[in-house]
Amino acid sequence: MDRNFKFILLTCMLLAVIGASACIGGDKDETAKGDSFGENSQDLVVGISSDVNNWYLDKFADGDARFVWSQVYETLVRLDSNLNITPGLAESWETPDNGTTWLFHLRKNVTFHDGTPFNSDSVVFSYSNKSYVRQAVLKPIKSVEAIDNYTVKFVLQKPMPLPFYLTHVAWPIMGPGCLDKAGNFVKPVGTGPFKFESQTKDQEIVLTRNDAYWGNKSLLDKVIFKVIPDPSTQVMAFENGELDMIIKVPEYDVKRLEAKKGIQVQRKLSTFTDFLQFNCDKTPFNDTKIRQSVAYAIDTNTLVNGVLNGIGKPAGGRPYSPNMMYSDPDLKTYSQDLDKSKALLKEAGWEDSNGDGILEKDGSPLNCTLLVSKGAWAARHTLMAQVVQEDLRKIGMNVEIQVLDEGAISKLEGVGNFGMILRSGYFVWGPYPKHFFIHHSKSPYSHYHNETYDQLVDAADSTIDPQKQKEFYYALQAFVIKEVPAFYLVHEEKVVATGPSVKGFVITAEDPWLDLSGVYLERK
Amino acid sequence: MELKRWKIKLKMKCLRASEIKRSISENDRKVRRISMWKYIAKRLAMVLVVISGVTLVSFVAMYLAPGDPAELIALERYGQDLDASQIESVREAEGLDAPVYFQYFIWLDHLLHLDLGRSIITSDDVLEEILLKLPATIELTVAGLLISLLIALPIGVLGALQKNTLLDNCCAFISLIGISIPNFWLGILLIWLFSLTLHIFPSYGYGSLNHLALPALTLGISMSSITARLTRASLMEVMEKEYILAARARGFDEYTIVLRHALKNALLPVVTFAGMQLGYLLGGAVIVETIFSWPGIGKLLVDSIFARDFSMVQGCVLFIAVLFSLSSLAVDILYAVLDPRIRYDMYD
Numbered sequence: 111m112d113r114n115f116k117f118i119l120l121t122c123m124l125l126a127v128i129g130a131s132a133c134i135g136g137d138k139d140e141t142a143k144g145d146s147f148g149e150n151s152q153d154l155v156v157g158i159s160s161d162v163n164n165w166y167l168d169k170f171a172d173g174d175a176r177f178v179w180s181q182v183y184e185t186l187v188r189l190d191s192n193l194n195i196t197p198g199l200a201e202s203w204e205t206p207d208n209g210t211t212w213l214f215h216l217r218k219n220v221t222f223h224d225g226t227p228f229n230s231d232s233v234v235f236s237y238s239n240k241s242y243v244r245q246a247v248l249k250p251i252k253s254v255e256a257i258d259n260y261t262v263k264f265v266l267q268k269p270m271p272l273p274f275y276l277t278h279v280a281w282p283i284m285g286p287g288c289l290d291k292a293g294n295f296v297k298p299v300g301t302g303p304f305k306f307e308s309q310t311k312d313q314e315i316v317l318t319r320n321d322a323y324w325g326n327k328s329l330l331d332k333v334i335f336k337v338i339p340d341p342s343t344q345v346m347a348f349e350n351g352e353l354d355m356i357i358k359v360p361e362y363d364v365k366r367l368e369a370k371k372g373i374q375v376q377r378k379l380s381t382f383t384d385f386l387q388f389n390c391d392k393t394p395f396n397d398t399k400i401r402q403s404v405a406y407a408i409d410t411n412t413l414v415n416g417v418l419n420g421i422g423k424p425a426g427g428r429p430y431s432p433n434m435m436y437s438d439p440d441l442k443t444y445s446q447d448l449d450k451s452k453a454l455l456k457e458a459g460w461e462d463s464n465g466d467g468i469l470e471k472d473g474s475p476l477n478c479t480l481l482v483s484k485g486a487w488a489a490r491h492t493l494m495a496q497v498v499q500e501d502l503r504k505i506g507m508n509v510e511i512q513v514l515d516e517g518a519i520s521k522l523e524g525v526g527n528f529g530m531i532l533r534s535g536y537f538v539w540g541p542y543p544k545h546f547f548i549h550h551s552k553s554p555y556s557h558y559h560n561e562t563y564d565q566l567v568d569a570a571d572s573t574i575d576p577q578k579q580k581e582f583y584y585a586l587q588a589f590v591i592k593e594v595p596a597f598y599l600v601h602e603e604k605v606v607a608t609g610p611s612v613k614g615f616v617i618t619a620e621d622p623w624l625d626l627s628g629v630y631l632e633r634k
Numbered sequence: 635m636e637l638k639r640w641k642i643k644l645k646m647k648c649l650r651a652s653e654i655k656r657s658i659s660e661n662d663r664k665v666r667r668i669s670m671w672k673y674i675a676k677r678l679a680m681v682l683v684v685i686s687g688v689t690l691v692s693f694v695a696m697y698l699a700p701g702d703p704a705e706l707i708a709l710e711r712y713g714q715d716l717d718a719s720q721i722e723s724v725r726e727a728e729g730l731d732a733p734v735y736f737q738y739f740i741w742l743d744h745l746l747h748l749d750l751g752r753s754i755i756t757s758d759d760v761l762e763e764i765l766l767k768l769p770a771t772i773e774l775t776v777a778g779l780l781i782s783l784l785i786a787l788p789i790g791v792l793g794a795l796q797k798n799t800l801l802d803n804c805c806a807f808i809s810l811i812g813i814s815i816p817n818f819w820l821g822i823l824l825i826w827l828f829s830l831t832l833h834i835f836p837s838y839g840y841g842s843l844n845h846l847a848l849p850a851l852t853l854g855i856s857m858s859s860i861t862a863r864l865t866r867a868s869l870m871e872v873m874e875k876e877y878i879l880a881a882r883a884r885g886f887d888e889y890t891i892v893l894r895h896a897l898k899n900a901l902l903p904v905v906t907f908a909g910m911q912l913g914y915l916l917g918g919a920v921i922v923e924t925i926f927s928w929p930g931i932g933k934l935l936v937d938s939i940f941a942r943d944f945s946m947v948q949g950c951v952l953f954i955a956v957l958f959s960l961s962s963l964a965v966d967i968l969y970a971v972l973d974p975r976i977r978y979d980m981y982d
Contacts, residue, residue: 163755163756164756169710169711169712170710170711170712172710242711242712245712245720246712246720311763311766311767311929312767312927312929312933312934313839313840313841313927313929336838336839336927337927338838338927339924339927339933340818340924340925340927342822342925343821343822343825343837343838343925343926343927346822346825346826346829346830346837347829347836347837347838349830350829350830350833350836350837352836352837352838484940514700515700515701515940516701516706516709516940517699517700517701517702517703517706517940517942518700518701519701520701520702520705520706520709521700521701521702522700524702554717554718
């Protein structure tokens with residue numbers, strides 16, 4: 111065979127492979143501008159970081175999946191943009207016995223996307239024993255039964271403020287049409303303002319307007335969620351006009367985008383707070399004075415203004431966001447005071463006896479590890495951990511940062527082989543202060559054991575009287591500030607950027623939630 | 635003068651052709667063909683051994699990785715509000731309480747029935763999921779390799795021919811930059827240049843040759859640097875051989891010598907390296923896939939490892955091992971095309 115011919119043949123084969131694969135992918139989006147939008151197009155293109163891996167109630171919807179879920183599915187109880195509780199698929203609710211039994215009166219004339227009516231049966235279906243929420247967060251539910259077509263009764267094992275729990279978008283109402291006759295999941299069927307149209311794995315999810323929606327119908331024809339895992343790529347695709355909206359703008363891009371003509375950047379305190387969780391079972395953090403000294407050593411203002419470009423609010427130990435219910439506005443938080451911090455360490459018996467800058471006690475140096483997860487918050491947490499390390503070095507504490515995957519962290523956590531863990535957003539799905547449970551002795555994440563604290567949490571979660579709840583949660587906040595089972599660093603801010611075409615968008619405090627009601631496009 | 639040179643060239647060509655004809659008789663060709671098929675059959679048998687080994691190692695590695703797989707899977711399914719009973723029920727339901735060797739043999743048994751199982755996390759069919767991602771992976775891999783060769787070969791040849799000149803130093807400098815630049819940064823730089831500034835290519839996505847351009851270029855550039863240096867070194871070595879000296883003595887110009895005589899022999903180590911790179915690309919283009927939202931197997935594998943999705947990891951590893959083995963076999967066969975002196979019975 112002639113050599114040149116061989117070479118040409120080989121090249122043609124390679125090109126054929128590429129061409130064939132490209133053809134399999136189908137030719138879309140040929141231009142660098144992505145989808146070429148028509149002038150009157152009402153198709154909103156939104157960038158998200160992760161795909162929807164699950165649409166059904168038997169599993170938890172994690173990551174950005176919930177932004178998509180919140181368009182298709184709805185909950186019995188809703189929150190407005192400032193986290194106030196409002197009716198959702200339930201028009202009203204009541205408890206005849208102070209929180210053990212709850213009656214929900216359902217909205218009439220609501221239909222699912224497949225045309226079937228929404229009624230009590232669909233609520234019973236959504237909160238059956240098969241639902242993950244019954245096996246996880248709402249274990250105390252004894253039974254869910256239909257009293258009549260539009261009244262549902264929840265019976266609990268103990269009094270609970272159930273309506274707060276039912277606001278979470280990850281346990282919404284699903285239509286029985288989600289399943290086929292054999293009981294296998296077919297497609298998402300909800301009552302939301304948008305219907306599921308198609309999903310291309312790890313690429314895009316297309317939703318179309320639900321014209322039979324019971325509320326204000328959307329002004330958009332479609333919402334197309336594009337899966338782009340890399341935040342930098344998301345921002346560049348947005349700037350290039352390939353996306354209309356990005357719902358998690360990286361901190362380092364906010365100021366730049368705010369300065370750009372036509373781009374709107376909206377910011378709002380979310381329900382998430384980053385915190386340092388201490389291992390209170392082991393030295394050095396089994397001593398309250400050491401935990402307090404850490405609280406005095408860390409400058410949370412630097413964390414926000416230095417590391418996070420001013421995005422977020424310094425927490426100074428405040429357990430949860432000021433926009434959450436029962437957040438005590440007069441709570442005395444920590445501000446950096448190195449003298450106080452050093453004095454507390456001295457009181458606890460730690461001194462630098464060999465002059466190396468690291469304190470010792472009984473011959474052991476003041477060393478500890480700080481675990482940081484490689485997960486969704488890795489980028490900000492790694493930088494924050496470095497500031498913490500630097501601040502604690504000033505008071506004579508040597509911190510070793512370990513950035514690990516969740517598996518490695520859970521193993522170290524299980525055997526108690528750590529000093530601190532940098533965490534974010536545990537049990538903060540709405541305004542309700544469920545987060546306090548994380549330091550309860552029964553919590554799988556707890557590394558703190560205090561009977562008084564446990565009793566306060568149990569009492570707070572077992573009452574539905576707002577006044578009593580307020581008293582308990584105020585007491586819990588004061589307790590966390592004084593005893594420091596964890597030190598709270600930064601209240602996160604939600605940052606959403608919209609392109610010049612997008613009109614009528616209003617950011618909400620709830621995370622992860624995306625409210626597209628009133629949004630429309632004016633393409634130029 | 636020109637006519638004389640042309641006559642000499644023609645004479646040389648005829649001489650070489652008759653030499654080859656003499657050295658490889660018809661019988662010899664037959665033997666070569668048979669030994670080649672024998673060799674391919676042997677190598678395919680080896681592929682089975684390799685796959686068994688690789689899947690076993692990955693299974694054990696997953697088992698030994700830090701963290702309790704049952705707990706991690708339960709976390710994925712039920713979120714943060716977990717308790718011990720849920721972890722135990724996941725352990726039981728997914729057969730994670732059985733000894734690791736038993737779990738592996740069960741997986742092998744299913745594999746023999748062409749059943750790769752379902753994802754522990756998403757319940758998706760593993761085989762379907764992988765076949766969905768395979769075209770994207772092959773497309774990116776082949777395009778990346780092609781671009782890397784298109785960049786590397788000219789730079790390598792120029793460097794070898796103009797060694798220790800300003801041009802060679804420039805080529806070396808470009809290669810050094812290519813090696814030093816991390817993939818993720820190069821990818822973002824290319825998006826900035828070709829999407830944001832010049833508006834030529836889309837910044838992300840999959841589905842057309844336009845979408846393929848930037849990820850393939852990112853992979854190609856990062857791969858081409860080492861290939862270029864290798865080509866240069868190999869070609870410089872070949873250029874010292876006696877037959878090159880003989881060709882020079884016959885009055886051939888330098889470029890004819892390189893293209894007709896030297897380059898083919900110099901390409902052997904380059905082909906080997908490209909074959910190795912192909913394997914790296916099949917599973918290792920994770921960063922590029924992440925940056926450009928390219929739905930390939932690499933990213934699927936890494937995500938599955940973090941989620942301890944055993945069945946998905948095993949499926950991906952199996953496919954990558956098969957593709958790697960087959961590409962390595964293809965490279966070996968290509969040797970004989972490049973160098974007729976290589977005989978497959980040498981391996982017996």
